[in-house]
Amino acid sequence: MQPGIDLALRTEALESLLLERGLADTKTIETFIGIYETQVGPMNGAKVVAKAWTDPEYKARLLAEGTAAIAELGFKGPQGEHMVVLENTPAVHHVVVCTLCSCYPWPVLGLPPSWYKDSAYRSRVVREPRAVLAEWGTVLGDDVEVKVVDSSSEVRYFVLPERPAGTESLSEEELAALVTRDNMVGVTKVSTGVAAP
Numbered sequence: 001m002q003p004g005i006d007l008a009l010r011t012e013a014l015e016s017l018l019l020e021r022g023l024a025d026t027k028t029i030e031t032f033i034g035i036y037e038t039q040v041g042p043m044n045g046a047k048v049v050a051k052a053w054t055d056p057e058y059k060a061r062l063l064a065e066g067t068a069a070i071a072e073l074g075f076k077g078p079q080g081e082h083m084v085v086l087e088n089t090p091a092v093h094h095v096v097v098c099t100l101c102s103c104y105p106w107p108v109l110g111l112p113p114s115w116y117k118d119s120a121y122r123s124r125v126v127r128e129p130r131a132v133l134a135e136w137g138t139v140l141g142d143d144v145e146v147k148v149v150d151s152s153s154e155v156r157y158f159v160l161p162e163r164p165a166g167t168e169s170l171s172e173e174e175l176a177a178l179v180t181r182d183n184m185v186g187v188t189k190v191s192t193g194v195a196a197p
């Protein structure tokens with residue numbers, strides 16, 4: 001599919017066609033959109049991250065068998081049959097892309113944002129990851145190894161971001177509230193909203 005500004009128009013045309021031919025009904029489409037707007041999205045991934053930060057045994061299971069550990073929290077389904085979790089540390093920073101199209105771990109992140117599907121992101125993050133990350137405000141030192149991982153229909157990557165300093169006293173729920181979609185794709189780091197000293 002050709003990404004671009006006419007995406008909404010194409011979607012609308014496709015939906016009209018499906019309805020007209022009786023291949024889908026409005027209620028089903030609305031239900032699906034509702035599920036991905038309210039029940040399946042980055043809030044699921046944030047819960048996975050917060051649990052991993054607070055439960056070392058869970059973290060070990062998550063890094064060893066991502067799909068199974070994520071399913072322990074009730075998150076599974078289409079586009080999440082084989083999820084692999086990669087840990088970001090002070091030494092290694094992972095960032096996820098799908099160079100071919102827009103493969104993405106739906107059960108934990110919902111539907112991919114438009115920039116993730118954009119051909120500029122898909123090609124540039126592979127060629128010049130540090131420059132792309134810097135544009136997101138993620139400036140990494142030369143001592144940090146940057147690994148760009150390519151999601152596909154076989155494997156959907158999910159980043160376990162670094163737990164920020166100064167969050168020792170926060171509850172799992174409070175920690176989850178800090179984690180954003182972009183942190184779990186790896187384009188940004190988790191921020192506490194408090195400037196570093």
Ligand code: FE
Pocket residue numbers: 098099100101102103104151152153
């Ligand atoms: Fe893809």
